[in-house]
Structures are given as structure tokens and as C-alpha cells.
Amino acid sequence: MKQKLLVWADSPTAGTGFGTVSKYVLKALASIFDIDVLAINYTGEFVDKEKLPYQLVPAKLNNPQDPYGNQMFVNSLLTGKYDFVWIMNDTFVVHKIGKELSKVFDQLREAKRKVPTVVYYFPVDCKVLASATGMLESADHVVAYCQFGKQEALKAMPSLENKLSVITHGVDKSSFRKVNPAERKAARQQLFKVTDDDTFVWMNVNRNSGRKDIARTILAFSEFKKTVPNSRLYLHTAIKDTTIDLSVAVQDLNLSLRDDIIFPGNGYGAHRPFPIEVLNAFYNSCDAFITTTLGEGWGLTHLDAATIEMPIVAPDNTCFPEQLDNGNRGYLYPCKEKVWVDNSGYRPLGSLDDIVNTMNQCYEDTISKRNLNKISAAKQYIDTITWDKIGLQWIELFKKLQQERSTGAVKPKLVGVSL
Numbered sequence: 001m002k003q004k005l006l007v008w009a010d011s012p013t014a015g016t017g018f019g020t021v022s023k024y025v026l027k028a029l030a031s032i033f034d035i036d037v038l039a040i041n042y043t044g045e046f047v048d049k050e051k052l053p054y055q056l057v058p059a060k061l062n063n064p065q066d067p068y069g070n071q072m073f074v075n076s077l078l079t080g081k082y083d084f085v086w087i088m089n090d091t092f093v094v095h096k097i098g099k100e101l102s103k104v105f106d107q108l109r110e111a112k113r114k115v116p117t118v119v120y121y122f123p124v125d126c127k128v129l130a131s132a133t134g135m136l137e138s139a140d141h142v143v144a145y146c147q148f149g150k151q152e153a154l155k156a157m158p159s160l161e162n163k164l165s166v167i168t169h170g171v172d173k174s175s176f177r178k179v180n181p182a183e184r185k186a187a188r189q190q191l192f193k194v195t196d197d198d199t200f201v202w203m204n205v206n207r208n209s210g211r212k213d214i215a216r217t218i219l220a221f222s223e224f225k226k227t228v229p230n231s232r233l234y235l236h237t238a239i240k241d242t243t244i245d246l247s248v249a250v251q252d253l254n255l256s257l258r259d260d261i262i263f264p265g266n267g268y269g270a271h272r273p274f275p276i277e278v279l280n281a282f283y284n285s286c287d288a289f290i291t292t293t294l295g296e297g298w299g300l301t302h303l304d305a306a307t308i309e310m311p312i313v314a315p316d317n318t319c320f321p322e323q324l325d326n327g328n329r330g331y332l333y334p335c336k337e338k339v340w341v342d343n344s345g346y347r348p349l350g351s352l353d354d355i356v357n358t359m360n361q362c363y364e365d366t367i368s369k370r371n372l373n374k375i376s377a378a379k380q381y382i383d384t385i386t387w388d389k390i391g392l393q394w395i396e397l398f399k400k401l402q403q404e405r406s407t408g409a410v411k412p413k414l415v416g417v418s419l
Contacts, residue, residue: 003402004081005033006116008059008073009088011042012052015273017207017300018088021169023052025086025121028391030054032398033084038069038076040089070097077104080113083405084398087139088121091132098134117141117405119398121167123297124149125211125318126344128156136160141401143167145298146319167394169298170387171307175276178308179284187281192232192262194285200231200363203286203310205279205301206293208241210341215249216292218261220355222253225260228363234262234286236279236301238269283308288362292355294339294347296320303385306330306378311371313355313362317348329378333358 010018012026019041026035035054042058059069066072068089074097077085087094101118108115120139128136136142136157144150144166153160179187188194192201202221206212214237221233239246250261257263264282268274274282289305290313298319302312312330314320324330333355335348365371 002032002034003083005029005035005084005086006076006082007035007037007054007086008069008076008094009037009040009086009121011037011039011056013039013045013047013056014041015269016041017298020300021088021121024170024172024387024391025088025394026052026054027387028394029086029398032395032402036076036082038073040068068093073097074100074104077116078107078113080108080111082116083114084401085116085118086121087118087135091122091124091128091136094120095132095134098136098138101135101138117401119143119401121145122149122153124152125295125297126152126347128153129344130156133157139163141165141397143397145169146322148319148322149297165397167390167397168385169300169303170385170390171300171303171382172276172387173307173382176280176283176304176307179281184284188285191282191285192234194232198230200228200288200366201286202231202233202359203236203283203289203305204233204291205236205282205289205305206291208237208239208244208246210242210244211295211347212237212291212293213341214246214292215244216352216355217290218246218249218253218255220290220292220352220359221261222255223352223356224359224363225255227360232260232262234282236264236282239263241269280308283310286310288313288359288366290359291315292350294341294349295344299323302330303382306375307382309375309379311362311366311375312378313358315348315350323381325377325381329374329381331358331362331374 009022010016012019012023030053037054037056038059039056040059042056044058059072060067062072105115118139119141120135121143123145141163142160144153146168147166150164150166204214204217206214208214214235225231250257255261283305288311289302291302295318302314305312314330314332315335316332317335320332324332333350335350337349338346339349340346
């Protein structure tokens with residue numbers, strides 16, 4: 001009989017980065033656990049039980065004013081039926097609950113119910129703040145997305161060393177694949193109304209948020225276009241999101257929303273994503289990928305682009321030097337400046353000149369095919385981080401923790417103490 005796992009994370013049906021990761025990790029863990037998912041960004045829609053063989057419950061079901069489902073998570077723990085818990089979210093989102101876990105576990109012991117082993121998977125896109133370490137302290141095992149995240153976590157909490165590991169995100173090569181030239185030509189004409197092979201199309205696939213800094217991509221493209229007039233920029237994002245209206249940025253630069261900067265239509269939004277096959281068509285219709293994000297925990301979209309042999313331009317910050325092997329798998333522009341955007345700490349920022357120069361280098365190398373070594377190296381890297389291989393890493397970790405739990409090797413949670 002399988003052990004019970006409670007998952008507290010974005011729904012695998014959600015069109016978010018967290019949702020994508022949930023989908024693939026839970027696919028692997030379903031082979032060894034009976035899973036209940038307290039699903040953030042899930043509204044209760046019907047799901048295919050063959051593809052998602054576990055119970056989904058909207059996190060905000062009991063209280064719409066509690067979108068993360070904090071109280072529902074505590075209530076679920078107090079049932080005492082779970083052997084393991086897997087949590088994925090930002091450190092500041094789960095900090096408060098992390099601080100309360102020891103009290104919850106005390107109640108479970110007093111009621112002679114099971115106390116679960118808690119595994120926390122967390123992103124670091126800037127720094128780990130001392131004010132947001134509650135779940136890192138309380139979880140039995142914590143997993144960072146990349147070496148950058150691990151090192152930043154250890155800077156904030158050296159005591160994590162013995163319970164901290166790294167499991168990266170993965171890539172779905174069955175969904176993102178390079179199409180043949182005829183399919184590419186048809187997709188470019190349908191999606192962008194581009195009928196020639198010479199128009200150079202840049203692509204940025206990211207949420208329209210301050211951290212992603214897509215307005216800077218638009219500004220850099222406006223300069224690039226002065227050198228390469230026959231070029232366009234496709235932004236796979238909502239033109240308006242939170243407080244940011246990117247149409248203003250386009251108009252401010254005297255660019256056209258039809259001929260220069262292209263956004264998805266048909267009601268696209270962060271929670272209304274296009275089907276994967278449509279997104280794959282967009283990738284195949286473009287020539288190079290650019291991101292001007294101010295930091296990433298991992299970032300999924302640029303590595304999806306690498307699967308179809310697109311060259312990547314990215315900042316030399318957070319996870320990118322690791323993923324792009326310091327420029328051997330793509331193009332890194334330097335970040336010599338710093339900017340403050342969201343109280344996470346100062347973030348590395350690239351100058352406009354450096355971004356545009358890197359775009360120009362990427363363009364020239366793509367036209368001349370001098371970047372084939374970078375593309376080949378990126379493809380070899382992708383082969384090592386496919387989601388099936390990442391799933392095996394999660395299974396291996398949980399089997400190890402199951403063994404430790406069965407032998408009593410897991411460090412006990414002390415009554416009344418947050419570890």
C-alpha cells in the first residue's frame with residue numbers, strides 16, 4: 001500500500017511556472033505515493049484522471065480571501081493521515097506557516113497521530129532574506145532549484161548544509177521540438193504574417209511582472225532594430241498584467257503593435273495559457289530568445305527554446321551562468337549595475353548598450369551559423385535534464401527519506417521548537 005503524500009503547491013493545471021513544475025514532479029511521485037494536492041490557482045475544473053491521478057482541492061476553497069490556503073494546509077496536516085508533505089512556493093509566502101509547524105506537530109503528537117516528513121522545494125531569484133526562513137527552518141529536507149539558490153540559502157542559514165540538496169527543473173522534449181522547414185514557414189505566416197525567411201524574429205516568453213522587466217526587452221529591441229530593420233519581437237505575455245501596461249512602452253518608443261512588437265491574442269493570460277502545441281509553434285516561428293529578467297529561480301522558457309535549437313540571450317545573473325555554462329551554451333550580457341524593485345535586495349542589471357551588443361552578436365552568429373557550437377552544447381545539456389530524469393531524482397530522494405523514516409533515522413521534530 002502506498003504512503004500518503006500531501007502536496008501544497010500550484011495546481012498542475014495552472015498556466016504558471018510553479019504549475020508546470022508541479023505537473024512533472026507529481027507525475028513521478030504518483031508512482032510511489034497516494035497523493036492529495038492542496039492546489040493553488042485551481043478553481044475546481046474537471047481534470048483527466050489518467051493524466052493527473054491524484055486528488056485536487058482548490059487551496060482557497062474554504063476561504064477565497066486566503067488564496068494560498070494557509071488554514072486549509074494546517075487543517076489537512078491535523079488529520080494526521082499523511083506520511084510526507086511536499087511544498088513548493090516562495091520563501092516569503094510560506095514563512096509564517098513554517099514558523100507555526102512545530103505547534104501543529106505538537107498537536108499531532110498529543111492526539112497520537114502521524115507527524116509527516118516535510119520536503120520543501122524553493123526558488124531563489126535574488127537573496128534569501130532572514131525575515132523569510134520559516135519553512136527552511138522547519139522542513140526536514142529542503143531542495144534548491146540550482147547551485148545559485150543553494151549558495152544563497154547557505155549564506156543566510158549555514159545550518160541548512162546537512163538537509164539541503166539541489167534538483168533542477170526539467171525540459172519536456174516531447175512537447176517542445178523542432179519542426180521541419182515547411183511547418184516553420186507555415187507557422188510564421190499564420191502567427192506573424194511573415195512570409196520570408198529573412199525577417200529576424202526575437203522572442204521573450206515570461207510573465208509580465210516587474211522582475212521579468214520585459215519593458216527593458218522592448219527598449220533593447222528598439223535599439224537593435226535600428227541596425228537590423230527587418231526584425232520583430234514577439235512577447236508571449238499579457239500586454240497588461242498587475243500594474244504594468246506594455247502597450248505604453250511600445251508607444252513611447254514609436255514602435256508598432258502590428259509590425260514591430262507582437263503580443264498573443266485570443267484572450268491569452270497567465271491563467272489562460274495556450275496549448276503546448278501552439279506554444280511550440282511560436283518557438284519554431286522565432287529565430288532567437290531573449291530575456292532581460294532581473295533574476296530567476298530557474299526559468300523554464302529559455303531552456304524550452306534551447307530544445308528547438310534557438311540561441312539564447314540572457315543576463316549574467318542568478319541561474320543563467322550555471323545553465324548557459326558561462327556563455328558556452330548561449331549569450332550572456334554582463335550585469336554591472338544594480339536596481340531595487342521588490343524589496344528582495346539589489347538585483348544585478350545589465351546596461352542597455354551591453355544588452356544590444358549581445359543581441360547583435362547573437363544575430364550575426366546566427367546568420368553566419370557561427371553559433372552552432374553553442375547550440376550543440378545547449379542541446380547536450382538539455383538531454384541531461386529532461387523531466388523523466390528529474391522525476392527519477394525526486395523518486396530517489398523520497399525513497400531515501402522513506403528508508404530513513406522507517407529506520408527512525410530522520411531527526412525528530414522537537415516539541416515546541418522550530419528547527
